Amino acid sequence: MTGQPFHHGNLRAVLLEQAEVMLREGGLDGLSLRELARQAGVSHGAPRSHFVDRQALLDALAERGFARLTEEVRVALRGRAPLRTRFGRVAQAYVGFAIDDAALMELMFAAKTSERPGPARDAAEGLFGVLDEAMGPADADDSAGSRDQFKLMFGATMQGIAALVASRRISRPQGEALVDExxxxxxxxxxxxxxVSRR
Structure with a gap:
C-alpha cells in the first residue's frame, strides 16, 4: 500500500486497511503507529491525528472487525430457509472469518472482554444481536439465560474449530465438516x- 495516493478525508480508512494487512502478516506484536505510518507511506505523526495511541488503533480495528463479521452473518441469514440451514450458513460464515482473519478475531474478542466501554464493545453487542435474531423469537421467560448461554457456546465452539484450522491441526474441509456436525x-x-425458537 506504500505510495498509494489518498485524500486527507480517507486517511483513517487507509490506515485501518494497512493495519489489518500488518496484523494478518505479522500478528499483534508487529503493529505500531510508527510502523503503520511507514507502511502506509505517511509521516510518522500522521496516524496520531486519528488514533491517540496504539490502543485506540487496536480498538478501532476490533470495531471494524465486528462490523464486518456482523455484515457477513447478516448476508448468511438472507432469504427464507429452515432453521438448520440458516444456522449452518451463519456457522460457516463465522468460522470462515475466524480462519481467514485469526489475529483480528483474537483482537476483537480481547477488546470485547475489556473493562473499557466503547465502540468495540458496542459493535460486539451488535454481532450477538444478529445471532439472537437468527435464533427466532425469544420466550417471554428466559430466567436461566438460555439464549445468552447458547450464543456463548456457539461462539466458543466455532472459534475452537477455526483455531484448529488456522493452526493447521486439521484441514479446512475437515473444519467445515466439523462445523456442520x-x-x-x-x-x-x-x-x-x-x-432456539422452533416456530
Missing part, C-alpha cells in the same frame, strides 16, 4: 431446545 449437536442439545 457441531451445528447439529448444538441445535439438538437440551440447551438448544430451550434457547
Amino acid at each position: 457441531a451445528t447439529d449437536m448444538l441445535l439438538e442439545s437440551r440447551l438448544g431446545a430451550r434457547a
Whole structure:
C-alpha cells in the first residue's frame, strides 16, 4: 500500500486497511503507529491525528472487525430457509472469518472482554444481536439465560474449530465438516431446545 495516493478525508480508512494487512502478516506484536505510518507511506505523526495511541488503533480495528463479521452473518441469514440451514450458513460464515482473519478475531474478542466501554464493545453487542435474531423469537421467560448461554457456546465452539484450522491441526474441509456436525449437536442439545425458537 506504500505510495498509494489518498485524500486527507480517507486517511483513517487507509490506515485501518494497512493495519489489518500488518496484523494478518505479522500478528499483534508487529503493529505500531510508527510502523503503520511507514507502511502506509505517511509521516510518522500522521496516524496520531486519528488514533491517540496504539490502543485506540487496536480498538478501532476490533470495531471494524465486528462490523464486518456482523455484515457477513447478516448476508448468511438472507432469504427464507429452515432453521438448520440458516444456522449452518451463519456457522460457516463465522468460522470462515475466524480462519481467514485469526489475529483480528483474537483482537476483537480481547477488546470485547475489556473493562473499557466503547465502540468495540458496542459493535460486539451488535454481532450477538444478529445471532439472537437468527435464533427466532425469544420466550417471554428466559430466567436461566438460555439464549445468552447458547450464543456463548456457539461462539466458543466455532472459534475452537477455526483455531484448529488456522493452526493447521486439521484441514479446512475437515473444519467445515466439523462445523456442520457441531451445528447439529448444538441445535439438538437440551440447551438448544430451550434457547432456539422452533416456530
